[in-house]
Amino acid sequence: MAQSVLIADDHPLFRQALRLAVQNVLPDAINVEAGTLDAAVTAAGTADALRLILLDLKMPGAVGYSGIALLHAERPEVPILVVSSSGPEVAAQARAFGAIGYLHKGSDLDAIEAAIVTALDSPVPSQVDVQEQPVDQVRATVASFTPMQLKVLLAVLDGQLNKQIAHRLAISEATVKVHMTAIMRKLDVRTRTQAALVARSLGLDLRG
Incomplete structure (x- = not known):
């Protein structure tokens, strides 16, 4: 069965860039695209052999980190690579809700491909890692x-x-x-x- 990758972003041009990067890393993968969070959650629930989710934090229908939490709940075994125009300060928050990594939208094609390779090679934890601080524990609860x-x-x-x-x-x-x-x-x-x-x-x- 062919592997699939979910590209969830509401900007067609950036979806095209992500699609090109995925094709370079996984030439035989089937790209499934979504322009809203609802469409992304539906696609994640039905996609066969899903290997990776590329998720824009500012998808229509998403608030804050809810997109990560919803998709992580839908497919906890699939790594989620967040792509965002926000600064690197969101990276730790994204990981707290279940993302495997963070990619800035200003990255060039080589950096996007490298981030995809890293995400594919990184094991998805059975539960979100937490520190001892109560807020991290609550984030993990929400992510579950x-x-x-x-x-x-x-x-x-x-x-x-x-x-x-x-x-x-x-x-x-x-x-x-x-x-x-x-x-x-x-x-x-x-x-x-x-x-x-x-x-x-x-x-x-x-x-x-």
């Missing part, structure tokens, strides 16, 4: 959420009520409550507001 739990949490951050979340995600209100209970238990909080505050403290509601 299921895709639906993350979607519910992001909807809460958007100020939506259970009824609105249920309609948006095509699930019942009872299911939303089950997910919220699991989210609050994992984050060790007692209310939706506290869960939202924890998520905001990790940058989930800030543009990447």
Whole structure:
């Protein structure tokens, strides 16, 4: 079965550059492209023999590092290489949410290819590495959420009520409550507001 690579970026020209770099590193790979976070999550869930995800932090539909967290939850065995025009200070945060590496959008083709090779050769940890600091532990907890739990949490951050979340995600209100209970238990909080505050403290509601 042919390997595939997911290229998730909303800029066609940069997707073209990433596609060229992938072709140079993995000539036989099938490139799957997405221009929004929703499309990327769908593609990640259905792509066969997925070897690598190239992810733009500022994808439409993404807030902060939510794109990394969602894709890591969807395919935890697949390395995620973040590509961003933001500075290197986002690299550590990206890794905390499950990314294997960071690549600046200003990099030339050789640097992009080298980053892809490194990402492919790097083992994906079974769980996100954390330090002893509580904030790192909470990042790891968020990174371990299921895709639906993350979607519910992001909807809460958007100020939506259970009824609105249920309609948006095509699930019942009872299911939303089950997910919220699991989210609050994992984050060790007692209310939706506290869960939202924890998520905001990790940058989930800030543009990447």
